[in-house]
Amino acid sequence: MQQRALAWAVAALALIGLGVSAFLTWYDILTPRGFCSLTGFFGCSEILTSQYSRIGGVPTAFLGALWFIVVLWLAIGVTRGEARLIYLLGWSLLAIPGVGALAYIELVVIGAICPFCTSAHVLGLVILVLAVIMWRNRNH
Amino acid sequence: MSSHSKSNSKQRKKGFSRGEKIIGLVILVVAIWAVYSFTQPPSPSTTTTSTGTTATGVPVAPDFTLPVVTQDGLTGQRISLSSFRGKVVLLEFMEPWCSVCQDMAPMLDRLYAQYEAQNVVFLAVAGPYNSATADDAAKFIRDYGTAWTFVYDSSGTTFTTYGVSATPTFFLIAKNGSIDTRYEGTNATFEILAAGLTRLNS
Numbered sequence: 217m218q219q220r221a222l223a224w225a226v227a228a229l230a231l232i233g234l235g236v237s238a239f240l241t242w243y244d245i246l247t248p249r250g251f252c253s254l255t256g257f258f259g260c261s262e263i264l265t266s267q268y269s270r271i272g273g274v275p276t277a278f279l280g281a282l283w284f285i286v287v288l289w290l291a292i293g294v295t296r297g298e299a300r301l302i303y304l305l306g307w308s309l310l311a312i313p314g315v316g317a318l319a320y321i322e323l324v325v326i327g328a329i330c331p332f333c334t335s336a337h338v339l340g341l342v343i344l345v346l347a348v349i350m351w352r353n354r355n356h
Numbered sequence: 357m358s359s360h361s362k363s364n365s366k367q368r369k370k371g372f373s374r375g376e377k378i379i380g381l382v383i384l385v386v387a388i389w390a391v392y393s394f395t396q397p398p399s400p401s402t403t404t405t406s407t408g409t410t411a412t413g414v415p416v417a418p419d420f421t422l423p424v425v426t427q428d429g430l431t432g433q434r435i436s437l438s439s440f441r442g443k444v445v446l447l448e449f450m451e452p453w454c455s456v457c458q459d460m461a462p463m464l465d466r467l468y469a470q471y472e473a474q475n476v477v478f479l480a481v482a483g484p485y486n487s488a489t490a491d492d493a494a495k496f497i498r499d500y501g502t503a504w505t506f507v508y509d510s511s512g513t514t515f516t517t518y519g520v521s522a523t524p525t526f527f528l529i530a531k532n533g534s535i536d537t538r539y540e541g542t543n544a545t546f547e548i549l550a551a552g553l554t555r556l557n558s
C-alpha cells in the first residue's frame with residue numbers, strides 16, 4: 217500500500233514537473249534571441265536569454281520535460297516489479313548532476329533566480345528521494 | 357507452474373508490458389524528432405532583417421540627467437544628454453546582466469575606436485532591472501574594458517521615457533538632438549551603426 221502511494225506521489229510530482237518544464241520550454245521558444253527582454257517575470261528572462269538556456273540549440277527546459285516524461289512513464293506501474301523500480305531509481309539519480317549543474321549556473325554563474333526553474337529542480341530532487349524510499353521499502 | 361503464471365512471472369521480471377514498451381518507443385521517437393527540430397536553423401522567412409526604425413518629424417530626444425558610473429562605481433558627477441547637443445550621439449540602453457549586451461560590447465568597442473575621434477558621443481544608460489545596481493554597471497565596465505561614458509538610471513524612468521523594453525536598445529541621435537533611428541539587440545550590427553553614424557556626422 218505504501219509503495220503504491222509513493223508511486224502515485226512520484227507520478228503526480230512528475231506531472232507537475234512536466235507542466236512547469238513545458239511552460240518554460242514554451243516561454244523559451246517564444247523568447248526572441250538577440251536581445252534581453254525587460255518585461256519577463258522575476259529573473260527568468262535573465263536566465264532564459266542566457267547562453268545556458270539552450271544546449272546545442274535544444275532548450276534546457278525541454279530536456280527537463282523529457283526527464284519528467286520518462287519518470288512519469290516509469291512511475292506508472294512501478295509497483296508491478298523490481299525491474300521497473302531499478303529503472304526509476306537509476307533515472308532519478310540523473311537529477312543529482314543535472315540539478316547540481318543547473319542550480320550552480322543559475323545562482324553562481326548567472327546570479328539570478330527563476331522560480332519556475334527552481335521549482336522544477338526541487339521536484340526532481342523530491343522524486344529522487346521518493347524513488348530511494350521506494351527502493352528501500354521494496355521487500356517490505 | 358502454469359503457462360499463465362510463467363508469463364506473469366516473466367513480465368514481473370521485465371517490468372514492462374507490450375503497451376508500455378510501445379509508449380516508451382513513442383516517447384523516444386518524439387524526443388528525437390523534437391531535438392532534431394530544435395537543432396535545425398530557422399527558415400529564411402523567420403530571420404529578422406537588420407533594419408531600424410526611422411523616426412520622421414520626431415521632436416528632440418527626451419533630455420535626462422543621470423549619475424556617471426566608471427569602473428570604480430558612481431563618481432558623484434551627473435551628465436545631461438542635452439550637453440551633447442551639436443554632436444552625434446549613439447545612445448545605448450543596456451543591462452549589465454544582459455548576455456546580449458555583453459556579447460555586443462566588443463563590437464561597440466571597435467565602433468567607439470573608430471568614431472570617438474570624429475567627435476561622436478557614445479553614451480550608455482545602465483538600468484536597474486532585475487535588481488541591477490551601479491556597482492553591477494561598474495563591474496561590466498571593468499570586465500569588458502569599455503571606454504565610453506556610462507550613466508545609471510536607478511529608477512528606470514529614462515528607460516520608460518524612451519520606451520525601452522529590451523536591451524540593448526540603441527538610438528542614433530542627430531546633431532540637432534532629434535532621434536534618427538532606433539535599433540534593438542543584434543539588429544544593430546557594426547555596419548549598420550557605422551553607416552548611420554557616418555551619415556549623421558557628415
